[in-house]
Amino acid sequence: MGGKVCKGRGTTPDDFDKQVEYLKSKFKLTDQQIVQYKAFFNDFSEHKKTIERENFRKVYQILYRNEDAAEFADRVFDAFDTNQSGSVDFVEFAAGLTMMDSKQTEQKISIAFNMFDKDGSNALSEEEVTDMITAYYKLLGPHISISPVEVAHELFEKMDLNSDQKVTYDEFTTTAKNDPKLLAILDPQV
Structure with missing residues (x-):
């Protein structure tokens, strides 16, 4: 969706x-x-x-x-x-x-999901999550010491609610509503 x-x-x-x-x-x-x-x-x-x-x-x-x-x-x-x-x-x-920049969570979730969903399949793979988190960390600069691969893996595991190795829009939405930090990617702070 x-x-x-x-x-x-x-x-x-x-x-x-x-x-x-x-x-x-x-x-x-x-x-x-x-x-x-x-x-x-x-x-x-x-x-x-x-x-x-x-x-x-x-x-x-x-x-x-x-x-x-x-x-x-x-x-x-x-x-x-x-x-x-x-x-x-x-x-x-x-x-x-x-x-x-919306205050409406649904709009922010929609655009965030689309940023992660590189292939447009309406389901996220762990590779897509890793690619997005890596791009985000590159944007923030070299002073970030946390491994984007580890962060992406933990995030993917958290979002993959039914453990089927893909994250649907509904799973992404559920996770984003329970963890607003996921949407922080829309407003990177340097």
Whole structure:
């Protein structure tokens, strides 16, 4: 049941006014939030239309002052790129940021699950969890001394409630609701 950021929303409106109305109605964004997101989007977009993967990586490298941010940025990019076009348009960008910063646990769980679910199978393998935790630790920098492989293994074991060697969206949701630290990956602190 995981699904991309705006699963089922169809194509993004081309007209900026329609985009604004969509974001206000679907995500309850204010005019001020839209202006802030649009300014940030325009700083990294190609001709103010889309952000390509390479530019998205640059955003994370700048924000975290870390050249090793690319793997984590790719996970976020893939979660934002709901139509799998290879680029992120303004609506995908604003919706993704809103969900990452949401106070609504369900929205945060959805985007976090999609960041872990690299192959889009709606079930997490231990390898996917390890890859995500490793990318997260690289983003945080070399001063982290805990082994990401050990952390990932413990996390996978904790999430795999029925011990079938995969973590479904429901298992992920149950774990995230009982352990809010799992969602901390959406707001990495350096």
